[in-house]
Amino acid sequence: GIPKFVKIVEVGPRDGLQNEKNIVPTDVxxxxxxxxxxxxxxxxxxxxxxxxxxxxxxxDARDVMEAVHGLEGSRLPVLTPxxxxxxxxxxAGAKEVAVFASASESFSKSNINCSIRExxxxxRAVTHAAKELSIPVRGYISILLHEFSALLVIVWEEFxxxxxxxxxxxxxxxCVIGCPEEGSIHPSKVAYVAxxxxxxxxxxxxxxxxxxxxxxxxxALMLEAVMAVVxxxxxxxxxxxxxxxxxxxxxxxLQMGISVVDSSVAGLxxxxxxxxxxxxxxxxxxxxxxxxxxxxxxxxxxKLLSAGDFICKQLGRPSGSKTAAALSRV
Ligand code: HMG
Ligand code: MG
Numbered sequence: 001g002i003p004k005f006v007k008i009v010e011v012g013p014r015d016g017l018q019n020e021k022n023i024v025p026t027d028v029x030x031x032x033x034x035x036x037x038x039x040x041x042x043x044x045x046x047x048x049x050x051x052x053x054x055x056x057x058x059x060d061a062r063d064v065m066e067a068v069h070g071l072e073g074s075r076l077p078v079l080t081p082x083x084x085x086x087x088x089x090x091x092a093g094a095k096e097v098a099v100f101a102s103a104s105e106s107f108s109k110s111n112i113n114c115s116i117r118e119x120x121x122x123x124r125a126v127t128h129a130a131k132e133l134s135i136p137v138r139g140y141i142s143i144l145l146h147e148f149s150a151l152l153v154i155v156w157e158e159f160x161x162x163x164x165x166x167x168x169x170x171x172x173x174x175c176v177i178g179c180p181e182e183g184s185i186h187p188s189k190v191a192y193v194a195x196x197x198x199x200x201x202x203x204x205x206x207x208x209x210x211x212x213x214x215x216x217x218x219x220a221l222m223l224e225a226v227m228a229v230v231x232x233x234x235x236x237x238x239x240x241x242x243x244x245x246x247x248x249x250x251x252x253x254l255q256m257g258i259s260v261v262d263s264s265v266a267g268l269x270x271x272x273x274x275x276x277x278x279x280x281x282x283x284x285x286x287x288x289x290x291x292x293x294x295x296x297x298x299x300x301x302x303k304l305l306s307a308g309d310f311i312c313k314q315l316g317r318p319s320g321s322k323t324a325a326a327l328s329r330v
Pocket of ligand 2: 015210238280
């Protein structure tokens with residue numbers, strides 16, 4: 001059966017706003033965080049302490065954290081790519097952080113300017129420093145098939161499913177949502193990176209289909225590989241909706257025992273260093289599906305819709321949430 005309670009990790013203020021063409025004013029970000037917190041979301045990822053040259057959209061991270069200081073009801077983690085970011089985050093009052101690795105060498109290079117191995121060494125330094133201060137660290141893994149056409153993805157998936165049927169082994173698995181264009185990638189790279197993050201003390205590992213090319217078949221195979229090395233209670237899923245596969249991907253993840261789901265209000269989002277990535281799955285749609293399934297989330301959908309409405313008005317465009325669009329017509 002599927003879990004009775006699902007923890008939703010709202011990533012809109014971070015994953016959403018990091019990808020906006022226009023820089024969103026700090027007070028709008030702060031108001032958005034307030035509204036998301038008051039809708040009952042247990043976790044609202046607030047911002048990133050990354051290089052302002054790389055992500056100018058979040059250059060006001062310190063001001064955002066100062067403004068939400070003392071806000072109660074939700075945990076407010078922030079992204080930290082290295083010790084410098086970790087120290088700045090702690091100085092600004094962050095009580096929880098997240099590190100972000102990749103299962104693809106080329107994406108690691110383009111997103112954080114280092115190899116997977118180097119990134120894991122940096123993150124060991126961050127988790128070590130965090131442990132001293134009793135600060136929980138979440139680990140993200142970006143899993144992607146970038147620079148691959150949709151048609152090739154389909155052909156590749158067919159091939160992997162065929163290969164699996166032929167010999168029943170799961171060793172081909174994680175390159176499915178990995179990076180087959182890199183000849184050197186190990187088939188279980190996702191599982192390897194997940195285990196590394198788990199071993200260094202990350203309390204939760206979020207598996208990100210960064211550009212949203214996965215389908216329930218490949219997601220299930222990827223999860224199977226990761227669940228062989230990290231307990232399912234420690235795993236979260238993070239889908240982008242490029243091909244409209246997020247909700248089925250979430251459903252199959254729940255059926256496999258996952259009970260933590262990342263999403264973004266109004267479907268905001270995308271990674272500036274992942275070409276072709278579209279928004280995250282919309283939180284409103286996730287909540288609608290979960291409540292329909294009888295799964296508790298603690299989220300008040302009406303308040304969440306109003307938070308989505310607020311940010312869409314500020315950005316001057318319609319919501320990426322189908323639930324928000326449907327309910328606004330009622
Ligand atoms: P670099 O250029 O290699 O860094 O960037 P460096 O160590 O050589 O330093 C260069 C300059 O950056 C120096 O300043 C440093 O002080 C500064 P300068 O001397 O030139 O004035 N610097 C910093 N400044 C502020 N905060 C810091 C920091 N670190 C160095 N923390 C770096 C390496 C990792 C910093 C850079 O590549 C970076 O910031 N990358 C972040 C990219 C990013 O945020 N991507 C989006 C998040 S990941 C994502 O969206 C995927 C996810 O959602 C999951 C999914 O969807 O699958 C999580
Ligand atoms: Mg993302």
